[in-house]
Amino acid sequence: MLPAPPSGATQARPWIEDSSRWHWLEGIFRELCALYSYEEIRTPVFEATDLFHRAVGESTDIVSKETYDFTTRGGDDLTLRPEGTAGALRAYVQHRLHIERPVTKLYYIGPNFRYERGQAGRYRQHYQAGIEALGAGGPDIDAEVIAIAMAFYTRLGITRLTLKLNSLGTAESRARYVEALRAYAEPLLPEMSEDNRRRYQTNALRMLDTKHPRDLELLADAPALTDYLDPESRAHLDTLQHYLSGLGIAYEMDPRLVRGFDYYTRTTFEIQSPDVGAQSALGGGGRYDGLVEQLGGPPTPGIGFGLGIERALIALETAGVPVPEPPGIVAFLCPLGDAARAACVNLLSHLRSANLAADMDYTGRKMKAMLEQADKLRARYALIVGDSEIERGVVQARDMRTTQQTEIPVAHIAESLRGLGGLSEAGR
RNA sequence: GAGGGUAUAGCUCAGGUGGUUAGAGCGCGAGAUUGUGGCUCUCGAGGCCGUGGGUUCGAGUCCCAUUAUCCUCCCCA
Structure with a gap:
């Protein structure tokens, strides 16, 4: 176990x-x-x-x-x-x-x-x-x-x-006060809680901190620390x-x-x-x-x-105080097929080198599942890469908020993403 | 150290007086939609019911113990 x-x-x-x-x-x-x-x-x-x-x-x-x-x-x-x-x-x-x-x-x-x-x-x-x-x-x-x-x-x-x-x-004035407090409390001890009788012995100051109503009554007229x-x-x-x-x-x-x-x-x-x-x-x-x-x-x-x-x-x-949401990633890469996967491995590395937070699908799932994953990671863009994109050296950058899709060349991927804007509150 | 509550799916919880295949919502996975998320619908996976013992023909349910957890006192952040 x-x-x-x-x-x-x-x-x-x-x-x-x-x-x-x-x-x-x-x-x-x-x-x-x-x-x-x-x-x-x-x-x-x-x-x-x-x-x-x-x-x-x-x-x-x-x-x-x-x-x-x-x-x-x-x-x-x-x-x-x-x-x-x-x-x-x-x-x-x-x-x-x-x-x-x-x-x-x-x-x-x-x-x-x-x-x-x-x-x-x-x-x-x-x-x-x-x-x-x-x-x-x-x-x-x-x-x-x-x-x-x-x-x-x-x-x-x-x-x-x-x-x-x-x-x-000071230590001295505190000691004088404790003495006064104990002198005050001593005759009241029989009526006090067990806790306070113990405190009287071990740490008399703490008697003041009691939660017992009866103790509080008894201590109502106790000398005040500030007077000493x-x-x-x-x-x-x-x-x-x-x-x-x-x-x-x-x-x-x-x-x-x-x-x-x-x-x-x-x-x-x-x-x-x-x-x-x-x-x-x-x-x-x-x-x-x-x-x-x-x-x-x-x-x-x-x-x-x-x-x-x-x-x-x-x-x-x-x-119920609202706590700010942590930033999501900038891009989630969605490869469709083995050639795309190979391309995405490089693309991911480029994005990260350019200081853009990015992740990708590693499980070969369908488009729908990959977009759901992108959503879950609060990605700003889903970058869709399929065979036709590879041929032309581009990716489809899908804005996850507006659903607008823009074709951008992989050669300038980082600059292009920054150019699309909306990255300020995403992961850089 | 003292007292009380709780323990069932990943999460939040149902499961009158014991009865056969233990449920819901959310979440997760798949499909409806051959490369397009958030809504909807369908299907699915996932539980030795905290653990050990006892009572009983039969225990998630009753009893005892144990562990964990939550809460209160003590004390403190």
Whole structure:
């Protein structure tokens, strides 16, 4: 029996999942990154297990129970990356990028892996497009990073979304807040959900993220994170809000916005959509000012985000946003007979050399079947080649939209096709 | 890790209380049209009904197990 594909991993087949959507979406992201002057970094999909423990945090669920860990034949402990930041920063520190580029702006697109139960919009292998901006600590770059994320969704055509914004402050102010929060929650614990009692122990901030109605009631009067911010973080947040407003980016302050990684400081944000089932987060990110240093680099501020590609595709689907059709080929060759077939083999090669996307029938089917095939490939022209055409050194170029047929000489096939026009939206 | 739904053709799905050759639409292939697509009509191919066991004269249908998948919690993209 054929083994089943690994659970929870997405795959794209051209006719079913429509890999053209992936190309389109990734293309938009790459264009945006170029526009905002970010360069692509490609890092391995696996890294030393220790890297993720140090970067993401031992106490996070991701590290404690969701990583794909394995030992190599050589005895190294490696982990399939559960997120993109750690690997990018590892490369940044290792190659001492801060020397050549005091401000380093990177982007990546690739798969991440988390061993968890699948659900709508949640996969064991999922793709993220992300950026990391290193070496700049001000709210101006925060605004830029958020602006890219929002521009991405705008360009895709996703309009039903909410930008949530919060600040976690510095490690110190955050610690003071957690203390206050735990003090507040402690007497209420008996009434709280099991989940929140566990969070109280392991990661008290996450109590705020609860979905239990009773917990929400109990936490209604809990101290707010923003009230515990240190003055600089407070000013940073104020300025960022000012910038966002100036850029016309709508946001909602959410003092309960808590994100999953331990490394976040100050700015955190999340972009939410109602169109992805129970997963509301299309993407999110934040500032991680201590992380580079923690990984052995110089003290370096940084901010980044990760956007879920599958989730964006789901949101497009459920919102019914039209996705542009991929271009079809320019010409589909229809040989009638063996002599024609031989001629078409050469013709095909000529067309492709001239940068015109082309294909032909390889099965010797009837004219009708070949035209249907041309139709299916969304060919702009069907080039019909039979004995009489061979004799005269021509082909019949049938415009698949107008059904107009033009006889053109094979000697100038590429120029003639271009001369007929209508190629702009076809495959070149 | 916890809970629930589903599993029948390539795809989306029908198959009251078990009964003999398991169906539809779409898609695919051929023909109607000797070298002309999209519409129409006709015909056809394609299923050990997820897997293993059980009950029964008889199981796609009932029972148990198992696997996969979808959904919800946890958590996150």
